[in-house]
Amino acid sequence: MLTVPEPVSGYNGNGILLYHTIDTLKTPLKFTFEEDSMLWRTYRIKYNWEYDTEYMLEIDSAACVNIYGITSSKLSKAIKTREEDYYGSVRLNLTSISCPMLVQLVSNDDQENILIEEKTDKDGMVVFEYLAPGKYKLKVIYDENGNGKWDTGSYQDKYQPEKVAYVNEVQKIRSNWTEEISWDLKVDLTYTKNIRDYELEEQKRKEAEEKARQERENPQREQLRNSIGSGSQQIRR
Secondary structure, three states, rough: OOOOOOOOOOOHHEEEEEEEEEEOEEEEEEOOEEEOOOOOOEEEEEOOOOOOOOOOEEEEOOOOOEOOOOOOOOOOOOEEOOHHHHHHEEEEEEOOOOOOEEEEEEEEEOOOOOEEEEEEOEEEEEEEEEEOOEEEEEEEEOOOOOOOOOOEEEEEOEOOOEEEOOOOOEEEEOOEEOOOEEOOOOOOOOOOOOOOOOHHHHHHHHHHHHHHHHHHHHHHHHHHHHHHHHHHHHOOO
């Protein structure tokens, strides 16, 4: 994924190259370079990446031109994939689909950047693979008009924003592990976004218990020190 600082007016795909590298040998690869439909100023490189492999991305100077007529600088970026058992995956068994859906894996923060997106219009399995260990959120957009993006509502034209739903639990992805999730996507007009991180909640609960324990013990220790001190004074007398 590449993010550019200013909007791009056009780019020359011939100036964007991807190589498989072994020592000093570079083998050119066929790949797809396309603009992200959901993230502004973001472009994605689609290729069937291999595990534990080194690549080189090269973008020639003037390969891209922004809206101000300024050309891009030359870029060379080494990329190395990890070994197979480093990655995890998520398998979503989706049911009750009644319209085109945009199924998204997003970052676990307020920005919720789209990391992977799949489109489907029927019940079945959606799989997100090659995921680095970490925490993620799962989101769907009910893409009722099938245009491949979320549409806001219009008061003038009298239609509502397209519906959005989440799995209301943060997903922790582990190395060499597949998370299996069943998700019923029947439209729920009472749906409320309330994504919980149960691992973080448990951590905070234990920290609160430990803090309370220490606060209970501190007065007892202080009383013990005071009583020992008084006893020592009486002995010296």
